[in-house]
Amino acid sequence: MNRRQLLVGFAALSTSAKLIPAIAAPRLPSQISPLSRPDGMDEQSWQWLKKAQALTPALHHHLQPMTGSVTMKANADGRYGYKVQKDLTPQQVAQTVLQSGDSIILDFGNHYTGYLSFDLGWQGKSADAPARLHLTFGEIPDDVAEPLYPYNGWISPSWLPDEVVNVDFLPTQFRVPRRHAFRFVKIEVIATSNNFGILLKQASVDGVSSAGPDSLKPQQYPSAEWERLDAVSMRTLSECMQTTFEDGPRRDQRLWLGDLYLQAMTNHVSFRHHDLVKRCLYLFAALRDPRGYVSACVYEKPVPRIGEAFLLDYALLFGVTLHDYVFTNRDYALLVELFPVAEQQLQLALRQVDSAGLFHLPADIKYFIDWKKELDKTAAMHGVVMFSLSRMSRMARALNQPEKSERWETLRATMADAARQHFWDENQEYFVSGADKQISWASQAWLGLAGIVPAAKAKNALMRVMKEPGAIGPTTPYLYHYMVDALVHNDGVTEAKQLILDYWGEMLNLGADTFWECFNPREPGISPYGGKQINSYCHAWSCTPGYFIRTNFKPTL
Amino acid sequence: MNRRQLLVGFAALSTSAKLIPAIAAPRLPSQISPLSRPDGMDEQSWQWLKKAQALTPALHHHLQPMTGSVTMKANADGRYGYKVQKDLTPQQVAQTVLQSGDSIILDFGNHYTGYLSFDLGWQGKSADAPARLHLTFGEIPDDVAEPLYPYNGWISPSWLPDEVVNVDFLPTQFRVPRRHAFRFVKIEVIATSNNFGILLKQASVDGVSSAGPDSLKPQQYPSAEWERLDAVSMRTLSECMQTTFEDGPRRDQRLWLGDLYLQAMTNHVSFRHHDLVKRCLYLFAALRDPRGYVSACVYEKPVPRIGEAFLLDYALLFGVTLHDYVFTNRDYALLVELFPVAEQQLQLALRQVDSAGLFHLPADIKYFIDWKKELDKTAAMHGVVMFSLSRMSRMARALNQPEKSERWETLRATMADAARQHFWDENQEYFVSGADKQISWASQAWLGLAGIVPAAKAKNALMRVMKEPGAIGPTTPYLYHYMVDALVHNDGVTEAKQLILDYWGEMLNLGADTFWECFNPREPGISPYGGKQINSYCHAWSCTPGYFIRTNFKPTL
Secondary structure (H helix, E strand, O other), rough: OHHHHHHHHHHHOOOOOOOOOOOOOOOOHHOOOOOOOOOOOOOHHHHHHHHHHHHOOEEEEEEEEEEEEEEEEOOOOOOOOEEEOOOHHHHHHHHOOOOOEEEEEEEEEEEEEEEEEEEEEEOOOOOOOOEEEEEEEOOOOOHHHOOOOOOOOOOOHHHHHEEEEEEEOOOEEEEEEOOOOEEEEEEEEEOOOOOEEEEEEEEEEEEEEEOOOOOOOOOOOOOOOHHHHHHHHHHHHHEEOOOEOOOOOOOOOOOEEEHHHHHHHHHHOOOOHHHHHHHHOOOOHOOOOOOOOOOOOOOOOOEEEEEEOOOOOHHHHHHHHHHHHHHHHHOHHHHHHHHHHHHHHHEEEEEEEEOOOOOOOOOOOEEOOOOOOEEEHHHHHHHHHHHHHHHHHHHHHOOOHHHHHHHHHHHHHHHHHHHHHHHOOOOOEEEEEEOOOEEHHHHHHHOOOOOOHHHHHHHHHHHOOOOOOOEOOOHHHHHHHHHHHHHEEEEEEHHHHHHHHHHHHHHOOOOOOOOOOOOOOOOOOOOOOOHHHHOOOOOOOOHHHHHHHOOOOOHHH | OOHHHHHHHHHHHHHOOOOOOOOOOOOOOOOOOOOOOOOOOOOHHHHHHHHHHOOOOEEEEEEEEOOOOEEEEEOOOOOOOOOEEEEEOOOHHHHOOOOOOOEEEEEEEEEEEEEEEEEEEHHHHHOOOOOEEEEEEEEOOHHHHOOOOOOOOOOHHHHHOOOEEEEEEOEEEEEEEOOOEEEEEEEEEEEEEEEEEEEEEEEEEEEEEEOOOOOOOOOOOOHHHHHHHHHHHHHHHHHHHHHOOOOOOOOOOOOEEEHHHHHHHEEEEEEOOOOHHHHHHHHHHHHHOOOOOOOOEEEEEOOOOEOOOOOOHHHHHHHHHHHHHHHHHHHHHHHHHHHHHOOOOOOOHHEOOOOOOEOOOOOEEEEOOOOOOOOOOOOOHHHHHHHHHHHHHHHHOOOHHHHHHHHHHHHHHHHHHHHHHHOOEOOOOOOEEOOEEEEEEEHHHHHHHHOOOOHHHHHHHHHHHOOOOEEEOOOHHHHHHHHHHHHHHHOOHHHHHHHHHHHHHHHHOOOOOOOOOEEEEEOOOOOOOOHHOOOOOOOHHOOOOOHHHHHHOOOOO
């Protein structure tokens, strides 16, 4: 499907949602970090870095008052999670005196990324001492229903979403200076004096996002569940849209290429904040390593800096994201500028493709695909390279470089042949990977996207693998996205819809306001970090149900 | 001694220190809190409150870099306290990578009241997570050499001098937004990630004080110890001089009348920030209770508010402080304004004096004198009333109200007779108090100040009581001050000097940079609050050695 078809897809879904240009966010010079040219940066990269900074968006603010207090009740029958039960109204909260040892959970009704503030009053004989409060910010009920500590995960506890704050003089307005991502806030009074208790009034969150209005919201949905799936997708995306596309506003707050690809895709059919995509592409392009490779992530603050991780599949998605941006926005100037960067990433990958067109896992380069340790990623990576080649070839054509384009098309065909020979097991009717002929969701997804075997066979493999007891399953919505996309590509729209209902729909059943970084319906509460309290529950790579809904499940490219 | 003599006393001590007018601090309107008239406040009080706010001083800033890091070594031989040992230079500190679990104690070389800031750098693979730090602010080595927790005191732990701070993006400049009082800062790294450690550079304290220059510093001292006693007194006072006279900058940060009296007295011979005294008198006058009584303390922030404590001896010190201010500054306009307030306090006290001139402890009114629970305070309170009467009488004379003046002089004589009969035990040659004829330091001090018995007898009682095993001793430098003053009043200058050397000198021996809220040489480490980590170690009422030094031990009044 080309972009014209995609736009037709939009129009069919949302007849009255006009394709208005995205509202330009006002530029606030104060939000653009002062830059100086990093040591050893070449002139071209420095120009791109300055362009990226000039595209720093202003943030939209939404002041959301608390909706009241809640209590969390563990679900009955051993079902995972908690039920949110309304407790006090905001008026009742404001009249509730909290003494040392007391606690309360405030609810803001939806997920917000921003700054908590409240008026801190007091009642009693005298506010003769500071108030010391422990604040815990919850994206999901678990965060505030269960204690954050002890934390036994293996990534830094400095990311845990809590703060101890001290307020010296009451009454006062208090604003938590750090940005947090939350729907719930548990406030525990560590100490006041015996002479007074605190009163929480006017609690609100100053929510920030660069998303702006959602100009392409469909007028109607097949059902309330689909409407909710779309709404939660969009909330997930818009919460991750800050001065870059963040992977999740709670923890890393970092721009990752794998997430960016999916965010940009969904942004194209919703907020249409194309400048933010452009900014992110410039950031990756400007901050390559000395060999010219783009990193898997970049740090934005305090000043842009290259991330230390390199992932080959993510690097290839640079070109894919550029492709989508260029053809959606007809911004051929950016194509001219950044194509060489995309090509450089492809060249790195092609070093791993032998003369027979078979991809070999590099020993010295990392790749992601999914978190599953046991997963053999050879077949999936083969698919990623083919995914990249098709986009690269189209860009080369647009740049009037037919030799390149043809060379890559030819290579893609060779790789397809190689894949059919090496990865397709005609007996089992599965794509297999590695010496042990491992069967996995990832291999079916990525080679299913490559058009190597007839659609019926590919769809069949995708459907069967999800029930195959010995198959290596997925851990992330990131891989689920490619499963859905592969189904769509292989005449499996109905099945793709069902997969979204089964997977993302189950997060809705568990009360999600935004979609999660990590979810396994069979193991809810699992964490890739050894501690679910450090998981991100508003995670960019989880937002693509909205993309499929709004494109009416038309296949990508 | 009248004020002229006092001024001669200054001149004799510091021949070159010119009696220049205090340098007027610039008024910063932004520092004056916005006021609105409190509900029910009468017009007169409102005018005084506005005058008080208009006198809010600007603060002087002093940027003090750290002097390096230190380690604390427990004193040998079971001696109390710690020895401060230099460890790293600031340059070495800046090169020391601190990982999760590491800690360091920074030294700023003296006591500062202000705002800690530092540049937080990082070293390692990548600063890919926030840094979470636990900061503990120490006025004395114990604060940082021993853990703050568990804290078992009975006043609020919200006053404990520690903070948990989170810094999201490194490198950055970080400023602790709350004011702290400290010489030492222990920085414990709760967590970074495994990929980096922090670097502490440019640590400094932005010290604040309204004191300004000490224009009356003596040119020479009898010995280095006396010079140090004076310097530490002045540091104690200047650290407590903020937008009011605070009792101590660490904990309450509150304006107390008992402290104010001693602060104003010492300020007169040093910083001469007379407007600050005036501001504080206006605050007490404006914020009386409905009966017209001044409270023992007022709260300054967020807006001025009456304290909940009333102490009769403190209330009487309002007039004493007014007296000193008026005659030092020849500000008779303020006398006219505030004399009625002082008189009102005296009237309350005189309700407790019977026709024979004997003071009876009220059942419904509190009084302080000292913290000692067992202390019978009747005799001492009798002395406080007489102390007040002499100043009130002089002010009445200056206001041309001779009847009042004479009436109070007569009453004072009657009270002297009553005291001789009821409190003086000629057999024991002690002032005694209460039905059990209790012997205490407080009774000897306050009635020793009243000139009831010949100086030789009073001095003798003062000297003997300090060695009397059964006598009720003092717990606070506040009472020690009156012991010194009483010795000075009774021809005991040599003995007064020795007492200062024995008491305040012992704090110096223990390494004090400022004098403490509470100190008992026989029980170092004692706390009136059940936990020494909540004690204040820079406390206004401890600053008067500097007063006696600079007045050459001339008796007050």
